[in-house]
Amino acid sequence: MKPAAFKYIAAQSLEHALTLKAEYGDEAKFLAGGQSLVPAMNLRVAKPGVLVDLNPITGLGFVESRIKAGLGIGNWGLARDDNPQSLILGAMTRYRTLERSAEIAAQCPLLHETMPHVAHPQIRNRGTLGGNLAHADPASELPAVMLVLNAQFKAQSVRGERWIAACDFFTTIFTTALATDEMLTEIAIPLPTNSDASRTRTCFMEIARRRGDYAMMGVAVSITLNAAGVCTDAKLGYLNAGDTPVLATQAAQALIGQTISDAHIQTAAAIAHDEIQPPGNMHASVAFQRHLAGVLTRRAIKEILDFRF
Amino acid sequence: MKDLHTITTTVNGKTYTREAESRMLLSDFIRHELGLTGTHVGCEYGVCGACTILYDGHPTRSCLTLAVQANNHTIETVEGLTTDPNKLHPLQQSFQDAHGLQCGYCTPGILMTMKAFLAENPNPSETEVREALSGNLCRCTGYQHIVDAILRMKDEG
Numbered sequence: 001m002k003p004a005a006f007k008y009i010a011a012q013s014l015e016h017a018l019t020l021k022a023e024y025g026d027e028a029k030f031l032a033g034g035q036s037l038v039p040a041m042n043l044r045v046a047k048p049g050v051l052v053d054l055n056p057i058t059g060l061g062f063v064e065s066r067i068k069a070g071l072g073i074g075n076w077g078l079a080r081d082d083n084p085q086s087l088i089l090g091a092m093t094r095y096r097t098l099e100r101s102a103e104i105a106a107q108c109p110l111l112h113e114t115m116p117h118v119a120h121p122q123i124r125n126r127g128t129l130g131g132n133l134a135h136a137d138p139a140s141e142l143p144a145v146m147l148v149l150n151a152q153f154k155a156q157s158v159r160g161e162r163w164i165a166a167c168d169f170f171t172t173i174f175t176t177a178l179a180t181d182e183m184l185t186e187i188a189i190p191l192p193t194n195s196d197a198s199r200t201r202t203c204f205m206e207i208a209r210r211r212g213d214y215a216m217m218g219v220a221v222s223i224t225l226n227a228a229g230v231c232t233d234a235k236l237g238y239l240n241a242g243d244t245p246v247l248a249t250q251a252a253q254a255l256i257g258q259t260i261s262d263a264h265i266q267t268a269a270a271i272a273h274d275e276i277q278p279p280g281n282m283h284a285s286v287a288f289q290r291h292l293a294g295v296l297t298r299r300a301i302k303e304i305l306d307f308r309f
Numbered sequence: 310m311k312d313l314h315t316i317t318t319t320v321n322g323k324t325y326t327r328e329a330e331s332r333m334l335l336s337d338f339i340r341h342e343l344g345l346t347g348t349h350v351g352c353e354y355g356v357c358g359a360c361t362i363l364y365d366g367h368p369t370r371s372c373l374t375l376a377v378q379a380n381n382h383t384i385e386t387v388e389g390l391t392t393d394p395n396k397l398h399p400l401q402q403s404f405q406d407a408h409g410l411q412c413g414y415c416t417p418g419i420l421m422t423m424k425a426f427l428a429e430n431p432n433p434s435e436t437e438v439r440e441a442l443s444g445n446l447c448r449c450t451g452y453q454h455i456v457d458a459i460l461r462m463k464d465e466g
Binding site: 001002003004005006007008010031034035038039042043051053055096116119120121122123125126210211212 | 311312314330331332334337353354355358361364367368369370372373374375377378380422426440441443444
C-alpha cells in the first residue's frame with residue numbers, strides 16, 4: 001500500500017514540464033491533483049518511473065469566458081458562428097474552484113450541477129479537471145459531461161499545440177488521443193446562445209450505492225428548443241456505459257425535430273437502454289445498469305422539460 | 310538508489326526540515342518523521358478519510374499526497390486544534406458532549422474536515438453536514454452522534 005520507488009521532479013514552468021515529458025516519454029507521468037494517480041500508485045497498479053509534479057507551476061488553473069477563435073467545431077459551432085463565446089478552463093483548475101465558480105454556475109449549469117457528485121469534498125479540494133480528463137476513466141462524471149458540452153481540449157508539447165474535440169479525445173478505457181509528449185493544458189466549452197429563438201437547458205443525474213462512490217450509472221442531458229418548442233438539438237451522455245464515456249446518438253435522434261412528448265421520452269430511453277455498452281460489475285449487473293440508464297434518461301429529460309425551460 | 314528530497318514544511322505553526330524519499334506519503338511523513346501520530350491511516354487509497362489533514366487550509370487526504378508536496382506548504386493536524394493539554398478545542402468538546410465517537414479511529418480526520426467546513430459554512434443544515442461528512446467513514450457510530458456534535462457547534466455559535 002505504498003508507491004514503488006520513482007524519481008520526483010517539481011516542474012518549474014510549463015516549458016520545463018513539457019521538456020521533461022519529451023525526455024522521459026512513457027516512463028514519466030504528470031502529477032496533477034493525484035486523486036486517481038496516487039491511489040493507483042499506492043495499490044501498485046501504476047508504477048511510473050518519473051513523476052513530474054505540475055502543482056508548483058502557477059497559471060495552469062483558471063476559469064475564463066472569452067471568444068475563442070477557431071473553436072467553431074462540432075454541432076453547436078456549426079449551427080452558430082465560427083467563433084463562439086467559450087468558457088476556457090485551465091487544466092489544473094481544482095474541482096473545488098469549479099464547484100464554487102459563480103461564472104460556471106451562470107454560464108455552464110451542467111458542469112456546476114455535476115461537481116457535487118464527483119467524489120468527496122476532500123478529493124475535490126485537490127483533484128483537477130485536466131487530471132480527471134487525461135485519466136479518462138469511463139466511470140467518471142466529467143468525461144461524459146464534456147462530450148455533451150462539445151468541449152475542445154488543448155494539447156501542448158515541445159512540438160507545439162493542437163485542439164482535440166472531446167468526441168475524439170477518449171479513445172478507450174484510461175486512454176486518450178494525447179501523444180506521449182503532450183499535456184492537456186486547457187479545456188474550452190462552447191457556450192450556447194440562449195435567446196427567444198433557441199434555448200438550451202441541461203441536467204445531470206447519477207445513481208451510486210453510496211454518496212461519492214463511482215456511480216452505477218449516470219447521465220448528462222442537453223436539450224435545445226426553438227421558439228416553437230421544437231427540439232433542434234439533443235445530447236445524451238452516459239458514464240460507466242462502455243470503454244469510453246458514451247454519447248447515445250441514436251436515442252437523441254428520437255427527440256430531435258420533435259415537440260417532445262412522453263412517448264418520445266419513452267422511445268429515447270428505450271433506445272439508450274440498448275445503445276450503451278455498460279460493463280457490469282459486482283455492484284450492478286449489465287441488465288441493471290441498462291435499466292438505470294433508461295430510468296435516468298426519462299427522469300433527466302422530464303426534469304429539463306418540466307422545470308428548466 | 311533512493312530519490313531523497315529535503316522538505317521544509319510548517320505543521321501546526323512549527324517549521325520542520327527533514328529529508329524524505331519521494332515515495333513517502335505525507336501521512337507516513339507526519340506520523341513517522343514528525344512523530345505526530347494523531348493523524349490516522351486507514352485505507353491508504355483515499356476512501357476512508359481517517360488521514361484527512363488541512364493542506365494550506367483545505368481538508369486533504371494525506372495518504373494521497375506525497376511528503377515532497379508538503380515542501381513550502383502549511384499543514385495542520387489534529388494536534389494543532391488546541392495548544393492547552395487541559396482544554397479541548399470547542400469542536401472536540403462538542404464531540405465529547407454528544408458522544409460523537411466510540412473507538413475514535415476516524416475522529417481526527419472528521420475533526421479536520423469539519424473545522425474547515427464550519428469555517429466556510431458556520432450555520433449548516435443537517436443535509437449539508439451529512440454531505441460534508443460523506444468522505445469520512447465511521448464504522449462505530451452510524452454517524453448520528455457525529456452529526457449531532459457538529460450541529461451543536463451551530464447552536465452554540
